[in-house]
Amino acid sequence: MTQPLRIGIAGLGTVGVGVVNLLTENRDLVAARAGRPIDIVAVNAKSRSKDRGADLSAYRWQDDAGEMAAANDIDVVVELIGGADGPAVSLARKTLAGGKGLVTANKAMVAHHGAELAELAEAHGLPLKYEAAVAGGIPVIKALGGGAAANEISSLFGILNGTSNYILSAMESNGAPFAHVLKAAQDLGYAETDPSFDIDGIDAAHKLAILASLAFGTQIAFDQVETRGIREIEAVDIERAAALGYRVRLVGEARLQDSRLLQRVHPVLVPLSHPLAKVTGSLNAVVADGNFVGRLTFEGAGAGAGPTASAVVADIIDIARGEQQPVFGVPAASLRAVSAGDHDAGTGRSYLRAAVADEPGVMADLTAILRDCGVSIESLIQHGQAADGGVFIAMITHETQHRCTAEAARKMTELKAVLSPPMRMDLLD
Amino acid sequence: MTQPLRIGIAGLGTVGVGVVNLLTENRDLVAARAGRPIDIVAVNAKSRSKDRGADLSAYRWQDDAGEMAAANDIDVVVELIGGADGPAVSLARKTLAGGKGLVTANKAMVAHHGAELAELAEAHGLPLKYEAAVAGGIPVIKALGGGAAANEISSLFGILNGTSNYILSAMESNGAPFAHVLKAAQDLGYAETDPSFDIDGIDAAHKLAILASLAFGTQIAFDQVETRGIREIEAVDIERAAALGYRVRLVGEARLQDSRLLQRVHPVLVPLSHPLAKVTGSLNAVVADGNFVGRLTFEGAGAGAGPTASAVVADIIDIARGEQQPVFGVPAASLRAVSAGDHDAGTGRSYLRAAVADEPGVMADLTAILRDCGVSIESLIQHGQAADGGVFIAMITHETQHRCTAEAARKMTELKAVLSPPMRMDLLD
Structure with missing residues (x-):
């Protein structure tokens, strides 16, 4: 385990440069915790000449990120290009197919292609890690997994x-x-x-x-x-x-x-x-x-060069230690398919706010709609002017079927005195 | 990896019973995430007849916890006996010397004997895990490590x-x-x-x-x-x-x-x-x-049967997955010896509160002491009676050498009008 873990970094935006800086500044500490040195072998980005405020001269410049996936001297590719599709996912596929581990901060790619990539990684017994894709520096993927x-x-x-x-x-x-x-x-x-x-x-x-x-x-x-x-x-x-x-x-x-x-x-x-x-x-x-x-x-x-780099390198340390577990906690093939839940089938309290014309009878019309939809009011504020001369009426409902509150909001929109569709938000109880 | 991981549980207090309940109730989910079933093979406690509100009849009763360390059908011993010394540490040593992994919730034992046990575990290439020893269900050991x-x-x-x-x-x-x-x-x-x-x-x-x-x-x-x-x-x-x-x-x-x-x-x-x-x-x-x-x-x-059991079983899952890393993040032999820091060498703001006799000149005496010690006052409240008829004076100091504030508090204690040694607390800034 004293062989260095050799990595290639694709993408040198804020996060990529953050990873280079972390691996340089905390080199000894990271090696001690990883059980072996982490060596950056190659880097890649669109423009070689751009000043990124970091000295990259010690690393091989790779014009084509895909070459990292094939390089004999790289164990793990760190994908920091971003984007759900295009070069990022192409690199991810090549990396795993080429027998290398993959670390990514790319939430869009994992959200769209996570299942396919996880099956590829698990079929080849390779690590695929994405701590940095969710909540930046907070190690929530490791906490849930x-x-x-x-x-x-x-x-x-x-x-x-x-x-x-x-x-x-x-x-x-x-x-x-x-x-x-x-x-x-x-x-x-x-x-x-x-x-x-x-x-x-x-x-x-x-x-x-x-x-x-x-x-x-x-x-x-x-x-x-x-x-x-x-x-x-x-x-x-x-x-x-x-x-x-x-x-x-x-x-x-x-x-x-x-x-x-x-x-x-x-x-x-x-x-x-x-x-x-x-x-x-x-x-x-x-x-x-x-x-x-x-x-x-x-x-x-949840973002920023330092916190995101911290999450990326935590994944690299896991790989260096030889830790390996299914990408989503259980084997990808055993993840259950589920159908979408239905929010409006549930109940809860809601916030409703309408901008209405300042004229007699509006409150009576609004409250009649609520009554007819079976929505009762917990608290209500009418106070102050809207920009267009109307007034704002804001209320919190009692616990009600969400579909009833939605229906009430829809009916309110039909009132002439209601100047724009009411704003509706759930309460988190 | 489809062989079950076989565990013995020593100690059947609140946490021990919590672990049994968790491994029963969440059995399939834990097996899916661990990659294999977790089987309880044997349990141990002082009294076999005590009603613990859980059915333990399926598990071998082991009167002597130490026998678990030698049992051929146990892979991991879960030590939930408690106490820095005595049977807990004796079981921990036997377990590791006997070639089995150890999971413990015992903060006192890890605080007192962690170094020795970690060296023993690492010498034998065995896992020693203690997530439940700190902050109950919060996975802070895994987060820091x-x-x-x-x-x-x-x-x-x-x-x-x-x-x-x-x-x-x-x-x-x-x-x-x-x-x-x-x-x-x-x-x-x-x-x-x-x-x-x-x-x-x-x-x-x-x-x-x-x-x-x-x-x-x-x-x-x-x-x-x-x-x-x-x-x-x-x-x-x-x-x-x-x-x-x-x-x-x-x-x-x-x-x-x-x-x-x-x-x-x-x-x-x-x-x-x-x-x-x-x-x-x-x-x-x-x-x-x-x-x-x-x-x-x-x-x-931070405590309780469920949260602590959650942390214990998270450790068991790690072991079942084959994860292994040094007990304290880096090899125990490489942990640095450090000497104790000196709080009073630092600076900060402090809270000082004295109960003083309600008589003329007390405030002048107190503030003279603060002046002589070089401590300046940011805010001060004198308000209300102390139980013994005196009054309370509470203040926040400006940032000062802690040793100056300590010296001021000591000198205040010598004043006849100060009824008891002043209460002094740091401010967390």
């Missing part, structure tokens, strides 16, 4: 996208509208120029689908994740939620419903006392409920 | 004793004195009849010494942990701390000071915004700061 492995997990919640949480936290602390905060986050580099993966919940849905497979022993079903982002959240929602004792968070949630698996990424109202309410800024957190362990909460940095 | 293994850890904080945290939380919510809350906790079964291991910080010190070894690659040095419990905390301290924006928590803390290792278990004032302030009731939490990952926080149930 190992530390909590003795438990049947009943539900899983997480704040899985730091950009969205940063935006919601900023809206909370300064009362600014979504668009202003997004712009500021983009200027600071906390949000991408095209922010849709983050703020529309797709990134969180990739991560949720991976976590759910591991936690429930089910096949990854990314296309079954009901996904809704935070674009439609207005400053008034954050403010009304706070007045009612809640914070708005973009939460990924997965739970078994008998033989179905409900997976959702959606903005919810979280009570101030809930662990996820305390997660602010760009942090991530994952909460899992196990039948023996009870509730476990893991919190830390 | 694996998930965060790429990082140099600079500091480590934890709420490691659920009983103490329960008492402090209860004092916080109902304002009752320590003795009343302890009595209520004992009546509810949350505290032992002899509570000293919990409330004097010894249990937390065992766990801290184990975590520190793993995090810093140092030899376990339980005798170097400066340990102070919560007996001397009065209701007034909880109340004053809250008024100043803090909560009192019993915190285990370990940090490198150049070549020294500071390890302390002590009551501290934690700002409301700190992750440890949010840990209430009997929960445990561990916070680790790594040089790449940043701050990681792990929270969950």
Whole structure:
């Protein structure tokens, strides 16, 4: 075990350079914990000449990442190219087919091609590891796959996208509208120029689908994740939620419903006392409920060069130690196929907020709709003006069938005095 | 790998019965994740006739736990007897010398004999695992040994004793004195009849010494942990701390000071915004700061049959999967010896509270002492009566050499108007 583990790194963005820096700066410590040195043999990226702020001259430059998969002097390929398809998945397939281990931070690729890649890895007896794909530096893949492995997990919640949480936290602390905060986050580099993966919940849905497979022993079903982002959240929602004792968070949630698996990424109202309410800024957190362990909460940095590199190198250390287990906790071939759960078949409390014309009879019309749909009101605030001269009415319902609340919101939209479709969010109880 | 892993369980208290229940109830799930069935072959406890609320008739009863270490049909012995010495350590030595793996939940034994047992295990190439010894169900041993293994850890904080945290939380919510809350906790079964291991910080010190070894690659040095419990905390301290924006928590803390290792278990004032302030009731939490990952926080149930059984079985699953790594992250022989750090050589803010006679000139005397010791005051509250007719003066100092604050407290004790030695606690900044 004193032979070095030789790695090739494909992709030299923030994370790739972070991995190079970690393996350089913590070299002795990593070797001691891995039981042998980790040697970077080759690196690859699109442009060789770009200044990345790191000295890469000691490593072989590989113009074609695919050559790493065939190189005799590489044991493990670290895929940090990104993207669900294209060069990343092509490299992943070549790497495993070529008899090498694979470490990846690529949530989109694992969410879309995880099953195929896992079967390939297991057929060849090769490690495929993806700790960095979910929740950045938080070792939640290892925690669910190992530390909590003795438990049947009943539900899983997480704040899985730091950009969205940063935006919601900023809206909370300064009362600014979504668009202003997004712009500021983009200027600071906390949000991408095209922010849709983050703020529309797709990134969180990739991560949720991976976590759910591991936690429930089910096949990854990314296309079954009901996904809704935070674009439609207005400053008034954050403010009304706070007045009612809640914070708005973009939460990924997965739970078994008998033989179905409900997976959702959606903005919810979280009570101030809930662990996820305390997660602010760009942090991530994952909460899992196990039948023996009870509730476990893991919190830390969900992105960034250092935290993501920490997760990538933790995987490399596992491989160097010779640890090997099925990619998703149980052999890929034995993962159960499940059909999508039905959120609206469940019950719960909801937040409903409508902007309405400030005229007589509106409240009577709204409350009649609620009555007719069988939805009763726990608390209600009418206070302040909407931008277009209307007023906002925000309420929390009692526990009701979700389909009834949905129906009420739909009927409200038909009222002439209701200026735009009501905003509806679940309460996380 | 389809051969069952055969285990013997020594000790059938709450945790032992919890392990039997988990392995029965979650049998198929555990087998799927372990890659093979886990079979309980034999059990042992002091009294065979005691009703433990679990059907043990399917397992061989072993009057002498030591026979498990020699039994040909046992692969792993699970030691749940408890106690630093005596039958537990004798069984542990026999088990490893007899060529079997060992899983233990025994913090006292690992804190006192971990080095010897680790060398024995590593010499024989056998697994020795102790996830359940620290923080109950939270997989923090695996997190530090694996998930965060790429990082140099600079500091480590934890709420490691659920009983103490329960008492402090209860004092916080109902304002009752320590003795009343302890009595209520004992009546509810949350505290032992002899509570000293919990409330004097010894249990937390065992766990801290184990975590520190793993995090810093140092030899376990339980005798170097400066340990102070919560007996001397009065209701007034909880109340004053809250008024100043803090909560009192019993915190285990370990940090490198150049070549020294500071390890302390002590009551501290934690700002409301700190992750440890949010840990209430009997929960445990561990916070680790790594040089790449940043701050990681792990929270969950720190004790109880289910959570502890979850940790024990996670270790068994690791062994069944064939995972094996050095007991404390690096080979036991390479753990560095360190000398004890010196808390008073450091600086920080402190809380000081004195009960003083309600007479002229006392405040002048106290503040003169602080001035002479070079300690300046950030905030001060004098408010309300002490039980003996005196008054309480509570203050937060500015950042100062700890030795100056200690000296000031010592000099205050010499004042005739100071009715008892002042209470002094660090602030966790």
